[in-house]
Amino acid sequence: QPVPLRYGAQYTGMRTDEAMQQWRSHRFGQFIHWGLYAIPGGVWNGKTYNYAAEFLKSSARIPTATWDSLMYQFNPREFDARAWAKMAKQMGARYMTITTKHHEGFCLWPTKFTDFNISNTPFRRDILKELVDAYNAEGIDVNFYYSVLDWHHPDWRYDIKSPEDSVAFRRFLDFAGNQLKELATNYPTVKAFWFDGTWDSSIKKNGWWTLEAEQMLKSVRPGMIVNSRLRADDFGKRHFDSNNQLMGDYESGYERRLPNPVKDLQVTKWDWEACMTVPENQWGYHRDWTVSHVKSPLELLEMLVHATSMGGNFLLNFGPDGNGGFRNEERHIAQFIGKWMEKNGPVIWDCGYAGWEKQDWGYFTRKNGSAHVNMIVFNKPVSGLLKVKVKGDVKILSAKAGGKAYRVEEIAKNEYFIHFTDRKMTEPRVIVLETAKASEAADKYQ
Ligand SMILES: C[C@@H]1N[C@@H](c2cn(-c3ccccc3)nn2)[C@H](O)[C@@H]1O
Numbered sequence: 521q522p523v524p525l526r527y528g529a530q531y532t533g534m535r536t537d538e539a540m541q542q543w544r545s546h547r548f549g550q551f552i553h554w555g556l557y558a559i560p561g562g563v564w565n566g567k568t569y570n571y572a573a574e575f576l577k578s579s580a581r582i583p584t585a586t587w588d589s590l591m592y593q594f595n596p597r598e599f600d601a602r603a604w605a606k607m608a609k610q611m612g613a614r615y616m617t618i619t620t621k622h623h624e625g626f627c628l629w630p631t632k633f634t635d636f637n638i639s640n641t642p643f644r645r646d647i648l649k650e651l652v653d654a655y656n657a658e659g660i661d662v663n664f665y666y667s668v669l670d671w672h673h674p675d676w677r678y679d680i681k682s683p684e685d686s687v688a689f690r691r692f693l694d695f696a697g698n699q700l701k702e703l704a705t706n707y708p709t710v711k712a713f714w715f716d717g718t719w720d721s722s723i724k725k726n727g728w729w730t731l732e733a734e735q736m737l738k739s740v741r742p743g744m745i746v747n748s749r750l751r752a753d754d755f756g757k758r759h760f761d762s763n764n765q766l767m768g769d770y771e772s773g774y775e776r777r778l779p780n781p782v783k784d785l786q787v788t789k790w791d792w793e794a795c796m797t798v799p800e801n802q803w804g805y806h807r808d809w810t811v812s813h814v815k816s817p818l819e820l821l822e823m824l825v826h827a828t829s830m831g832g833n834f835l836l837n838f839g840p841d842g843n844g845g846f847r848n849e850e851r852h853i854a855q856f857i858g859k860w861m862e863k864n865g866p867v868i869w870d871c872g873y874a875g876w877e878k879q880d881w882g883y884f885t886r887k888n889g890s891a892h893v894n895m896i897v898f899n900k901p902v903s904g905l906l907k908v909k910v911k912g913d914v915k916i917l918s919a920k921a922g923g924k925a926y927r928v929e930e931i932a933k934n935e936y937f938i939h940f941t942d943r944k945m946t947e948p949r950v951i952v953l954e955t956a957k958a959s960e961a962a963d964k965y966q
Contacts, residue, residue, distance in 0.1 A: 522763045527727035528753045529765035530734075534791055539743030540769060543712060544791055545870040546614035546661065547828050548861070551795055551837035552604075553665075553803040554647075555622045556590040559842035562806035570811040573839070574622055574804030577671060588636060588672060591626060595642040599844030601654035607846070608660055611854040612861025614869065615661040617714050617835055618651055620703060622665075622804075625672025629706075633698045636672050652707050661711045663745075664703055668696055669717025679721040689722055693729045700733055704740040713737055714772065715750035724756030734768065747772035747793070766790050770833075776801065778826050781878040785830070788873040793833035796823055798853065805839040805847075814849060817856035821948065824857070824868065825896045829883035831873035864950050867894040881906045881940075882948065891956065895919075897940065897949040906938040908953070915958040921951045934958075 534540070553574060562573035564580040571579045577587045608616055621627045627637035629648035638647055652662045670676045675692035677685045704710065723730065730751045737744045748759040751767035759773050760766055771787065774794035779787045797803055798820070800812035820836060827834035836857075838850050846854075861868065867885050874884035874893045882898040897906065910916065911934070919926040919938045927939035942949055 525754050525761055525763065527731045527751070528761035528763060529767045530731070532765055534789075535769055537743060539711065540745060540791070542661070543615070543745050543770075544833070544872070547833055547868050547871065548611075548613050548824055549615040549617055549663070549793075549833060549835040550608045550611065550613040550660075551665075551803075551835045552616060552618045552651075553622065553805075553837060553839045554628065555619060555624055555804065556587070556594060556626045557622070557624060557804040558840060559590050559593055561804075561841060562802070562808065568808050568811070572801050572803060573806035574624070577624060584672065587624065588626075591636065591641050593642075594626075594638075594842070596840075596842060596844030599643075599647070599650075599840075601647075601650040602657075604651070604840075604846075605654040605658040605660060607851070607854050608655065609658040611858040612865050612868070613660060613836075615663060615711070616651070616655050617663040617665050617712075618648065619665045619667070620648060621667055621670070621699070623667050623669045623671050623717055625670040627699070629703070631699055631702060633695055633702065634673070648707060652709060656709050662707075662709065663712035663714055664707070664710050665714040665716060666700065666703070667717035668715060668723060668750075669720065670696075677722045680725055685722075689726070693726060697729070697733060697736065701736060701740060704737050704744065708741070710741070710744075712745035712747070712769075713750070714747050718749055718752070718758070721756075724752045724758070727752040727754055727756065745769045749773070774832075778823060779830055779832070781826065781830060781883070788831045791832070793835055794823070794827050795835040795837065796820065797837050798850065803837055803839060805841045809847070809849065817853045818947070820853060821857050821860060822898055825883050825885070825898075825948065828868050828871055828885050829873065829878070829896075860947060864896075864948075867896060867950050867952075875911055877909050877911075879907050879909075891954065893953045893955060895938070895951040895953060897942075897945070897951065900940060900942065900945055904940050906940045906951075908936045908938060910934045910936070910955070913957050913959050914955050917954045917956050919951050919953050921949060926951060 557574040560576055562569050569579040630639035630646050631637045655662050675688040677689045680686050734746045746768045748768035749772045752758050753761040755762050770791035772793055778794050799809050799814050824834040840846055871885040871887050874886035876884050883896045885894045916928050916936050919928050929937045931937055
């Protein structure tokens with residue numbers, strides 16, 4: 521018997537409107553974390569802090585007044601929104617999500633609701649507008665990351681423990697609501713809001729506000745998309761409400777991790793997105809990437825394919841430095857993935873879960889409703905035989921990679937081996953399987 525909820529999921533099932541279909545078809549997005557934290561880049565008073573660079577204020581216990589004065593140094597001379605957009609386009613990203621305001625509370629746009637914003641820096645210009653215009657000009661949709669958690673705002677509270685807390689936090693929620701309305705109104709082409717910083721008790725105790733914020737955004741911009749991370753229901757439950765229904769338009773709980781392709785198949789029933797750092801845990805620019813493992817372009821490309829194979833989006837993070845430049849590692853990753861996407865984008869864009877059982881050699885993807893199933897091979901088996909188990913009334917007619925055909929051997933009902941004759945593999949191999957109804961073709965095995 522479902523629990524009656526006022527602030528729970530507002531609908532069940534996947535959205536089928538054009539805006540959501542567009543978001544879903546993109547599959548690959550560029551996350552950008554940029555703020556005052558990019559100036560020190562994880563180093564303070566000559567000491568390197570290994571924790572996430574965007575947390576330096578708390579890692580190095582820097583007083584708010586000291587941290588906030590970084591605003592007077594923010595002057596990214598190299599910043600060129602068009603160059604950023606070109607790099608993202610070449611990488612094959614179809615959308616970009618930018619931190620309008622991270623936990624530090626500094627706003628990349630000239631907001632009316634706090635002076636702690638870009639217009640009071642030496643740079644002055646509206647970075648958000650320049651990014652939205654440049655990325656949209658490249659045909660890339662722009663989404664806004666917004667941290668509700670705000671270390672700068674005097675009325676922010678982690679919990680509500682007194683009437684004073686209630687009064688202050690109500691002022692804070694009004695402030696945040698005003699900023700969100702300002703963003704949705706002044707940047708009309710924004711397609712989605714990526715909420716963060718919503719795990720504290722103060723928010724869990726104000727589930728009503730999270731629903732109002734989502735409803736306001738969707739009334740200002742019909743079709744607007746909002747991630748599950750914003751919402752708290754009547755009992756403070758987040759992402760999935762007390763009736764286990766997904767709140768918001770897509771699940772955004774996968775941060776620096778991906779769903780398991782065998783055990784977590786439930787995600788194929790709804791929209792979801794995983795966001796990923798290049799180092800083990802750095803979203804903002806960090807001067808020293810030797811402090812942790814840095815993922816290779818191939819590791820990240822496999823994650824993109826992995827997410828697509830489970831019907832989810834992959835949001836790959838870039839952390840520009842205080843001057844507006846990207847690191848060489850990030851440029852190389854964009855260039856490597858872009859080269860592969862130039863040839864193989866069609867097995868990612870507008871593709872999703874094929875409905876077949878994951879095999880060791882790699883991943884399946886399928887373009888919506890297509891009879892073709894794509895195999896993206898990462899691991900060549902010593903046997904040279906790629907196992908494929910099809911589901912239902914399906915027969916594999918051919919297996920092709922560009923002009924090259926691979927032998928298809930039916931080894932049992934609904935089971936095949938694709939004879940993989942490739943020699944050395946230097947990048948994932950895409951093989952397209954053409955299928956037909958088995959009932960319309962002679963059945964070899966009774
Ligand atoms: C999308 C990512 N979410 C932010 C974050 C992560 N965390 C966090 C804090 C404690 C444990 C685990 C995660 N707090 N804020 C990161 O700073 C980045 O913006």
